Amino acid sequence: MKKILLVNPWIYDFSAYDFGIKPVGLLRIGEFLRRKGAKVDLVDCLEGCSRRKDEYGFSKIRKERIEEPEILKNIERPYFRYGIPIPEFLEKISAFSEIDEIYVTSGMTYWYPGAHLAIKILKERFDKTPVILGGIYATICHKHGRLTSDADVVWKGNYLDEEYFYRNGFYPAYDLLSDKETLPIQLTAGCPFRCTYCASRIFGARFEMKDPVNLFEEVMHYNRAFGTKSFVFYDDALAYKSSEGIKRFLRLVIASGMQFTFHTPNGLHARFIDEELAELFKKTNFKDLRISLETSDEGVQQFTGGKVSNNDLKLALRNLKEAGFAKKDLGVYILMGASYIDMEKTMDDILFINSLGAKAVIASYSPIPGTLDYKVLVKNKIIKENIDPLWHNKTIFSEFLIPSYVRKAREIRRFTSNLNKT
Template identity: 20%
Template sequence: MGLSVLSFNYTQAIKIAKLIKKNFDVKIIFGGVHCILSSKEVIKNEEVDIICIGEGEEVLKELLDKKLNCKGIEGIWYKKDDKVIKNGQRNLIEDLDYLPFPEWDDFDLERYFLISNNHLPIMASRGCPYRCTYCSNHALKKELKGKYVRFRGVDNLMEEIKLRVNQYHKKGMKYLFFYDDTFIMDRDFVLEFCEKFRKNGFHKKLKWNANVRANLVTEEIIRAMKNAGCYEVRMGVEAGNDYIRNSIYKRNMSEKQIFDAIKIIKKYNLQLRLQFIIGAPYENIEMMEESFNMAKKSGADYVLFPVLIPLPSTEMKEICEKENLIEKERFENFQDMFTNPVVKTKFASSNEIKKIINKIRLYQIKKYIYEGFLKGGPFFIWDLLVFLTYYKRKYGLELDHAYRFTINKYNLQKIK
């Protein structure tokens, strides 16, 4: 049994592993970012037999080919005779076109697409060249061997998209979600992708969204994305205060660049989602208010305000440990990155941070209700009730998901 583990779901992954071990005599392998950056912590768990310390495609194939005989397989640690055997690191896969397309046949996607605004995930690249202190990318780049930032060929992407259209368009697939950290980091790639996406006629059948970075946004790129069927971009701002954004988070972008990017995005009528992180080590309440005010000023369609989570081996984790800011019990048991702070700052307690978060959420709820009635009319109440009484209960969704079942749905219905 294999589980892909992030820091955000590590606690739940251990619980699942315990349940599996209790009921089945199977080997359990953990992979994912958390296993790469917290290898020693993860392998200590008695439920975990093997961990993958890099990309897993080739590792998993070799394990299956060798019937779980771990000897000599690069890229794993495993247990044998009460000892941890540490095999060497495996190079990252440089040619992403070498990989087969993900196999979705075992998933009931026809049922999944009954929710009309559900997206099919896809990736055009791996890695990110930037060094934001709160993000795992700079830590992974130090830990892993080989070229870190890699792109698939555009023709390879077109082949996968064509396959998905043939498989699922008639079953309800309307949207793609590009999970790349920074979809527009290579201008030539983006322009070629948009040209071929449109040339293949995919823009008539599919709409898509992607992550962008403010200092890379140009009118040329956004126009091409819009013409190729992009309906929404997601952009990390992370802090309204320049010192926090650039000196602490190392985002290296000015407020002018952010609002210039927003202006271009709005010019082409793309939906915009922003993110601000609350609770940087040297952030005070006034600085947090700056993020709140910038979010309001931006006019974004949707804004996320996660609390700072110091991820393993990141510069931010080192700062938080050095300044003794991590609240251990909260950090070890956190499950919600939007309401419960796990660190304090030099100038604000976790309870004070929670107050500002509650203030932001109250504003967002009021804005959500107003926009819901404005865009959905009487259907808003019906859609919200369906979400609360069915989807939230059945699938354990958070209240924040209500946006997808109401306003986001209304916005998508207007896209041509």
């Protein structure tokens, strides 16, 4: 029997928060290999690292302050490795005498030092075992991964065919996780829009939807097997084609009488939140909804992809409020730090959201290779095409380009926090 080790590496960042992060792609591969007869184990560098869970089960993550990589030496901010201590990682991998293949996943491009460190340690321990690196960093910064990691294979894109997304009864190997209180689920893959700053299409050119009945069975399976009652949607376009998809799923939840809670940390499309969907969200315990606006500048809304208008947002919020959601449940994403959004205008965006009775949630901008924004920045010689992925970090990217950014960003965050309390 083949012995497989899956590894979810550390996060390296200035800040990190656990909004239900789980290595879903890696666990799908685990289930796939298990069904082929392999014995599959997981070493999760974030296991047991939740600190101070909030009312929704999201949490801070255990961290250690570490020295910044050389490139970030001039950044005056503490830099951290999030996850288990290295000796604990060594102890966990020492439990395995022989392994045939190791699969390491990767998250944000600028978290790559975590994946690289895990691979280096694994290579020292299992020098003859092939290591396959996949995930977001491995796909978006494929060349960087090939040139700078010790992985034997750097995998670009999805490892499994799309049929595994649809197939009824094929679920990620969540049983390998120790914390199953909140689990990710997905009804749709991809997005019908093409926003200039978004990497969604890099992982799938088409919008896809699984049968809502299959998703309902999946959720019931997690509830029966692990007692899970809280779910995080990982969809990019959950509300799109809602009559065929999310509305059908939510009606099944209501009919079952189950008391689940649902979260949408990826922003919802305001345009598709009609009265019926808003009511279904309320009846099925959607908590702390997130809706995407990015900017109230209608010119910028159009040239970045046209996914939302101010009127879409007004109507969506009206429907959600009529369904019973209060301001504390309604967070609207605003993008801060993009070169085409004047930071003075960001203050207007926040006031606009407040005037509609919702909270502004600031998302810092950073460009992602492969997006139109990135290409324009390279073409205009604002950044080099092959800048180190550490510079993609949203905490520092705009600081690096806009000298007054730090002061202004602090002002905007303070302003937002005060206004959100009113």
